[in-house]
Amino acid sequence: MTWKRICGSDDVAANTVRKFDVEGIPVLLVNYGAGYRAIPPVCPHMEEPLEESGVVVRCILTCTKHLWAWKLDTLEMQGETEKPLKAYELKHEDGLILVNIEEELVYEFETEDDDDDFFK
Ligand code: FES
Numbered sequence: 001m002t003w004k005r006i007c008g009s010d011d012v013a014a015n016t017v018r019k020f021d022v023e024g025i026p027v028l029l030v031n032y033g034a035g036y037r038a039i040p041p042v043c044p045h046m047e048e049p050l051e052e053s054g055v056v057v058r059c060i061l062t063c064t065k066h067l068w069a070w071k072l073d074t075l076e077m078q079g080e081t082e083k084p085l086k087a088y089e090l091k092h093e094d095g096l097i098l099v100n101i102e103e104e105l106v107y108e109f110e111t112e113d114d115d116d117d118f119f120k
Pocket residue numbers: 043044045046047048053063064065066067068
């Protein structure tokens with residue numbers, strides 16, 4: 001287990017997101033008011049940067065690009081969302097937020113080659 005400091009407990013305001021570089025790994029910290037989530041910084045749908053397209057309202061993170069959404073306390077998918085969010089384990093200690101990063105969490109996206117296969 002490798003706990004790494006991401007920021008201080010007060011560094012990200014409620015209902016906002018902020019991207020951090022944690023020893024070379026990009027991590028988006030989401031403060032949903034009642035807690036935090038540390039997730040990869042891109043939407044699992046089409047790789048939109050969630051620091052720009054992500055909105056947090058009443059514990060739900062919504063990517064405004066195509067409205068995929070996740071409940072942040074349970075990571076439950078909402079509505080038409082088709083892929084789960086990946087999340088790093090996180091804890092508070094001495095006014096700091098720490099994330100457990102063994103390796104970077106990444107999503108698999110379809111490539112153009114996958115689309116080409118459809119027509120073969
Ligand atoms: S890119 Fe985020 S919902 Fe489509």
